Amino acid sequence: MQSQHIMRSFDEELRLLTNQIGGMGGYAERMVEQAVAALVSGDAALAKKVIEDDAFLDEKEREIGEKAVVIIAKRQPMAADLREIVGAIRISGDLERIGDLGKNIAKRVVAVTEARQPTRLFRGLSALSDLALTQLKEVLDAYASHSADKISFVRDRDEEIDAMYTSLFRELLTYMMEDPRNITACTHLVFCAKNIERIGDHATNIAETVYHIVTGTVLPPERPKEDKSHKVVAPTQQEN
Amino acid sequence: MEDDDNGSSPGWLKAVMRRLGRNWQVLAAASAALLALDLHLGGNGLAAAGAVAFVLAVAVLFPGKRGEHVAMQRSEGLAPDIDTLPAIHLAAAVQDPLYIFNRGGEVVYANAAAAAAFGPIAPGVSLQLKFRAPEMHDFIARVLAGGDEPSATDYAERVPIERVYRVSAMPIGEGTGLFVLLFKDQSEARRIDRMRADFIANASHELRTPLASVAGFIETLRGPARDDPKARENFLQIMQNQTARMARLIDDLLSLSRLEIRPYVTPSEKVDMRLLLKGVGDSLAHLARESGVTIAFELPETPLEVAGDRDELVQVFENLVENACKYGSAGGRVVISAEDAGPGAEKTVTVTDFGPGIAEEHIPRITERFYRVDVETSRAQKGTGLGLSIVKHILTRHGARLSIKSRVGEGSSFTVHFPPAR
Numbered sequence: 001m002q003s004q005h006i007m008r009s010f011d012e013e014l015r016l017l018t019n020q021i022g023g024m025g026g027y028a029e030r031m032v033e034q035a036v037a038a039l040v041s042g043d044a045a046l047a048k049k050v051i052e053d054d055a056f057l058d059e060k061e062r063e064i065g066e067k068a069v070v071i072i073a074k075r076q077p078m079a080a081d082l083r084e085i086v087g088a089i090r091i092s093g094d095l096e097r098i099g100d101l102g103k104n105i106a107k108r109v110v111a112v113t114e115a116r117q118p119t120r121l122f123r124g125l126s127a128l129s130d131l132a133l134t135q136l137k138e139v140l141d142a143y144a145s146h147s148a149d150k151i152s153f154v155r156d157r158d159e160e161i162d163a164m165y166t167s168l169f170r171e172l173l174t175y176m177m178e179d180p181r182n183i184t185a186c187t188h189l190v191f192c193a194k195n196i197e198r199i200g201d202h203a204t205n206i207a208e209t210v211y212h213i214v215t216g217t218v219l220p221p222e223r224p225k226e227d228k229s230h231k232v233v234a235p236t237q238q239e240n
Numbered sequence: 241m242e243d244d245d246n247g248s249s250p251g252w253l254k255a256v257m258r259r260l261g262r263n264w265q266v267l268a269a270a271s272a273a274l275l276a277l278d279l280h281l282g283g284n285g286l287a288a289a290g291a292v293a294f295v296l297a298v299a300v301l302f303p304g305k306r307g308e309h310v311a312m313q314r315s316e317g318l319a320p321d322i323d324t325l326p327a328i329h330l331a332a333a334v335q336d337p338l339y340i341f342n343r344g345g346e347v348v349y350a351n352a353a354a355a356a357a358f359g360p361i362a363p364g365v366s367l368q369l370k371f372r373a374p375e376m377h378d379f380i381a382r383v384l385a386g387g388d389e390p391s392a393t394d395y396a397e398r399v400p401i402e403r404v405y406r407v408s409a410m411p412i413g414e415g416t417g418l419f420v421l422l423f424k425d426q427s428e429a430r431r432i433d434r435m436r437a438d439f440i441a442n443a444s445h446e447l448r449t450p451l452a453s454v455a456g457f458i459e460t461l462r463g464p465a466r467d468d469p470k471a472r473e474n475f476l477q478i479m480q481n482q483t484a485r486m487a488r489l490i491d492d493l494l495s496l497s498r499l500e501i502r503p504y505v506t507p508s509e510k511v512d513m514r515l516l517l518k519g520v521g522d523s524l525a526h527l528a529r530e531s532g533v534t535i536a537f538e539l540p541e542t543p544l545e546v547a548g549d550r551d552e553l554v555q556v557f558e559n560l561v562e563n564a565c566k567y568g569s570a571g572g573r574v575v576i577s578a579e580d581a582g583p584g585a586e587k588t589v590t591v592t593d594f595g596p597g598i599a600e601e602h603i604p605r606i607t608e609r610f611y612r613v614d615v616e617t618s619r620a621q622k623g624t625g626l627g628l629s630i631v632k633h634i635l636t637r638h639g640a641r642l643s644i645k646s647r648v649g650e651g652s653s654f655t656v657h658f659p660p661a662r
Binding site: 012015018019021022023025026027029030033119123124127130133134137140141143144145146147160163164166167168170171 | 344345346359361362365366368369370371372373374376377398399400441445600601602603604605608609610611
């Protein structure tokens with residue numbers, strides 16, 4: 001990272017660009033964290049704040065995109081520099097999507113918590129979001145230090161998130177079958193869980209971009225998807 | 241006065257003699273040469289005598305300076321000069337995480353405590369990328385923009401372990417362009433609060449069922465079953481089981497809470513896993529016999545050392561082996577194996593049972609608190625639903641992870657992956 005260019009101002013521009021990605025990453029992490037916290041504690045005010053925060057990420061993404069285009073036009077960067085800049089555009093896109101997903105969770109808070117729900121509904125969800133947040137943090141840390149060492153673990157964790165999501169899907173389905181009054185809340189929770197699972201996928205995308213920035217090669221092709229929720233059906237009779 | 245004179249004058253003479261003595265060959269040769277030169281040029285030797293006297297005087301005075309120099313060096317060795325102490329030595333001595341960064345926000349130096357708390361960071365990495373929380377991001381930007389007064393903010397991390405820091409930043413010296421960022425761990429207060437809330441929530445929720453059942457039986461005993469000795473005996477037995485369960489639950493909740501409250505420090509003690517695992521096997525021998533299970537070991541020949549807290553690791557493997565004995569008793573044996581794939585690779589310890597196994601959909605969930613695959617079996621085995629949460633919590637503290645593999649009907653294996661030694 002510390003290769004020096006003859007023009008110091010180029011270094012300066014690159015650093016500003018990556019720092020802005022850092023800022024976006026911090027915001028996205030915080031939004032997801034707060035959205036899930038609002039959901040678990042039924043805090044409508046916090047949810048409202050998260051929804052408003054999303055505008056910041058949209059704005060930042062646009063800003064980074066423009067700045068990157070200006071740098072490309074002005075400096076005509078090659079190789080590592082070009083990867084760095086294109087990578088920044090891609091990462092900012094993923095982070096913006098993560099913000100949207102966080103916002104979507106926050107939007108459902110009121111619907112889910114209208115009637116007080118038993119805590120067991122949320123236990124799995126906060127565990128799932130912890131996994132996704134850890135994944136996001138590791139990926140952004142890898143971006144900060146420009147190291148590809150930990151990237152391979154990220155995929156393992158993505159698998160873990162998928163498995164957890166499938167299991168959660170099944171659990172929420174059982175609650176709906178137990179008592180039709182659960183259906184509203186549980187349907188929203190299924191969407192929230194799906195959103196968190198998608199956040200994990202975006203984190204994996206970022207990991208791939210970081211790997212490309214650092215090494216110049218692409219991560220070996222991805223293994224088959226592990227999310228099996230599309231195969232889950234509601235059991236029609238009690239199995240033994 | 242007299243004493244002074246008597247004492248000092250021979251001392252002074254001795255010093256002169258010593259200094260002359262040290263270089264006498266050179267001095268004698270120089271004097272002879274000067275005399276010869278003077279005589280050869282037709283002088284009467286007076287000029288030569290004068291020159292010799294001058295050289296001697298210099299010889300007498302000069303070593304004095306060298307002596308002084310040596311003395312100065314010695315006094316430096318005893319009490320280093322505070323003015324020339326490198327900042328890095330001071331930073332390394334600080335026990336709290338500390339970063340030194342430049343005007344560009346790039347890390348110049350991170351001390352050992354910082355590496356332990358937030359992972360290693362290469363010099364040149366941007367601080368704003370490493371600490372991304374919005375308030376930290378703004379804070380660093382504010383410090384860099386130049387405000388000379390010391391300022392502080394709060395920094396909270398939720399994953400992998402909840403931590404809260406008070407962060408302060410200050411420019412170093414005048415015009416150095418360097419800044420210092422210091423983290424003060426405040427997690428403990430936060431953890432105590434949280435622990436209290438969690439404990440009450442969990443305890444009240446989980447204790448309610450057995451408590452309700454005990455209350456119900458008491459009511460029956462005082463009412464309809466007042467004169468029925470057979471029912472009374474039966475009910476008392478149930479009540480005893482329920483109270484025992486409550487006691488276990490409280491033990492486990494307390495143990496989990498105690499773990500949560502402990503400060504987050506990377507353990508530095510070296511533990512030989514072979515000895516530890518043998519010890520765990522011995523202490524659970526009676527349980528294994530009761531469950532009709534034999535415990536087998538597959539351990540490497542050489543010591544398998546991991547950095548960890550011995551007591552906590554004992555708790556981890558006791559829990560895992562206990563589970564394997566209880567829930568995998570149908571398989572008749574439990575295998576404890578360990579593997580060291582060499583330096584730089586993860587060290588693993590695996591506890592395998594050959595019981596009924598765990599269905600796929602439960603595997604990702606079983607480390608959650610109070611998650612039970614099968615409530616009836618768990619109750620029958622005196623489980624509290626907290627064992628694996630405790631395991632997971634301890635392992636997170638050790639930077640280790642737990643992976644679970646299982647096939648229904650074939651058994652389960654729980655593998656602990658310890659990070660490679662740093």
